[in-house]
Amino acid sequence: MQAPSIGGVSVPRGDGKTIVQIRQGASISDFADKINANPASLVTVLFHLGEMATATQSLDEDTFKVLGTELGYDIRMVSPEEEERELFDSFNIDLETGIEGEDDDDLEARPPVVTVMGHVDHGKTRLLDAIRNEEVAAGEAGGITQHIGAYQIHKEHEGVERAITFIDTPGHEAFTAMRARGAKVTDIAILVVAADDGVMPQTIEALNHAQAADVPIVVAVNKIDVEGANPSKIRQQLTEYNLVAEEYGGETMFVDVSAKQGENIDALLEAVLLTADAALDLRANSDRDARGIAIEANLDKGRGATATVLIQSGTLRVGDAIVAGSAHGRVRAMLDEHGNQVAEAYPSRPVQVLGLSSVPRAGDTFVVAPDDRTARQIAEKREAADRQASLAKARKRISLEDLNEALAAGKVDTLNLILKGDVSGSVEALEDALLQIDVGDEVDLRIIDRGVGAITLNNINLAMASDAIIIGFNVRAEGQNAEVAEREGVEIRYYSVIYQAIDEIEQALKGMLKPEFEEVELGSAQIREIFRSSKFGNIAGSIVRSGEIRRGTKARITRNGVVVAENVDIAGLRRFKDDVTEVREGFECGINLGSYNDLQLEDLITTYEMREKPRA
Structure with a gap:
């Protein structure tokens, strides 16, 4: 059955109930194949509906719905999970990870997987340190956990040694996406609440994630050794959120702990194992x-x-x-x-x-x-589907009528961003947080590329072609790449704490940026030799690559483009046997970095100072 002519073209028409399933990021050509139509005809139909698109361009769900309604088709978007299942079914690979459908004889007990959640600065990382005796917070900017790790510890319970797996999720609210995912792979959540601070917005947010994932919660009331601590107040506050302590007749186990003093950590692990045994069937x-x-x-x-x-x-x-x-x-x-x-x-x-x-x-x-061949084929199909889905997501939707008005009024402004980070979790969380910034319809934020590792020449070329700003999270552009970016006027902004990046981008979008301090690079030196000194610690035998190195300035250490230390003092400079105040480009020198001794050959020492600069 042909549709009435729309703009001089005819296309097969549905009866209004015909269901067409389309995956995320599909193009007009994909839709045309499903209904045996000519893609060019659908492009024309879409044009008359006020949308411009090419036959191979990825479209979003709203555009497909409009097109489907016009042609009499009920468009159903296939979820990523369904698409994934179809992909693996085609290779005869079972994706199920649960115990449904498994023979009881094949199932064995497995350790519980625990996620530690809670408000920023309530002591989650310190609690994990107390549990596994590893210093995590010492190497993190602002004392905030910047990316996820997983660890397994062992605890004797009722005469049997039991393993417990901990997933360490980041603390700041910008990492909502990762924290939510942490709850999905988690069996039990430990909700950390500071006894001196009480229930905070992120506490509620973490609680909502755990409850939405139907995960049992054990509450760790931390900082009971701090002045002003009131554990009973925490119990009262959490009753409002359906977490009723056992001593109040509820089912939630509350444990008062001090991560700093290592107090009651054993009791907390006991509570986790008791909750796991009572509430969950942990077998695989x-x-x-x-x-x-x-x-x-x-x-x-x-x-x-x-x-x-x-x-x-x-x-x-x-x-x-x-x-x-x-x-x-x-x-x-x-x-x-x-x-x-x-x-x-x-x-x-x-x-x-x-x-x-x-x-x-x-x-x-x-x-x-x-086998390897099947693995490669699945990966390639996944990559193609991801690329098309991201193209659909990045497509800027605006109707023909609105476009002319918006251009005439100069209202369409787009801020293009390229994100690079040290680990993929940070990049994903930063992207998720930036895309949630609400600045109305006057400014459009697009993330045109993202990746892990140092900022490369390809990133800079893409930024030049698309007038994009590059965001470096714990990574930098070095050497020739930094010079190209400066010469071509590509702006690269560096961050080590995620909410600073979010705040600045939000201010930029709202046009509210105030005068700021600008980092001015003074010089860089590459480490060629490392000398051990009982008096001064490690001395970096270096050659100055650019600018000059001055005593008393601040420095950062980068290794293969990734920042390994910030805010390090240049405590001393020597040329041969003489103490000097500065060493210029091309000369060799010995650099004393004070108490910082974690040096390796080829590390780059970059010195800088902060100068106030008014924003344009």
Whole structure:
């Protein structure tokens, strides 16, 4: 049946009830194949409906709905989960990770997976430190956890040694996406609330995520050693959010702890295991191909692409062909949280996997494929689907009628951004937070590229072509790349704490930026030798690459383009046996960095000072 002519073209018409399923990011050509129509005809129909698009351009859901209504089709967008399932079904790979459909004889007990949640600065990282005795907060900007890690600890419970896996989620509200994902892979959530501070907005936000994921909650009332601590007040406040303490007749276990003093940590772990045993059926089939989730991923100079994965079912072995998101490869090695090699990883075990072709995104599912060829085919199909979905997301929707008016009034302004970070979780969380900034219809924010690792020449060329600003989160552009960016006028903004980036971008979008301090680079030196001194610590034997190095200035240390230390003092400078105040480009010198001793050959020492500059 042909539709009445629209603009001189005819297309097959539905009866209003004909359902057409379309995946995210599909194009007009994809839709045309489904209804046996000529793509050019659909482009014309869309034009008459006030939308301009090419036949191969990815469209968003609203545009497809408008087109479907006009032609008498009920458009249903296939969710990413359904699309994923169809993809794996075509390769005869089972994606199920639960215990449904499994034979009871095949199921074995597995450790609980625990996520620590709560308000910023309520002591989540300090609590994890107390649990696993590792200093995490010391190396993090602003004391905020910047990316996810996973760790397994052991605790004796009722005479049996039990393992517990902890997922360390970031603390700031900008990492909502990662925290929500943490709750999805989690069996139990520990909600940390400071006894001296009470229930805060992020406490409620974390609580909502855990409850939405139907995850049992154990409340750790932290900082009970601090003056003004009132644990009973926390119990009263949380009753408003359906968390009633056992001592009040409820079902939620509350444990008063002091992460700083290491007090009651054992009782907290006991509460976790008791809750797991009482509320959950934690079993999995380990005798099958592994399935799970990539919790974190980054690019390591010596090891290549690495991913921290959490096994949800099955056993992962060295030599397995795996697919994680759009990355694929063969497991070359697996490392535990202490850096030790492991040959096999069982359910609920977090391991770092080496051997992937590229860096997957945090939260991507991973599966073991029958062979390398199948793994590569699945990864390529996933990548193509992701690319089309992101094109649809990035497409700027504006009708023909509005476009002329908006251009005439000069109202259409677009801020293009390129995001680069040290790990994929940070990049994803930053992207999610930036896209949620609401500045009305006058400004459009588009993220045209994102990635992990140092800022490359490709990033700078893309920024030049699209008038974009590059955001570097714990990574930098160095050497020739930095010079090209400066020469071509490409703005690169560097951040080490995520909410500073969000605040500045929001202010820029709202045109509210105030005068600020600008970082001015004074000089850079490359480490050629490291000398040990009992009196001064490590002395960096360096050659000055650009500008001049001055004693008393601040410096940052970068390794392969990634910032490893900020705000380091140049405590001393020597030329041969003489103390000097400055050393110019081309000369060699010895640099004393005060108490900072974590140096490696080829590290770059960059000195800078802050100068006030009025904003344009």
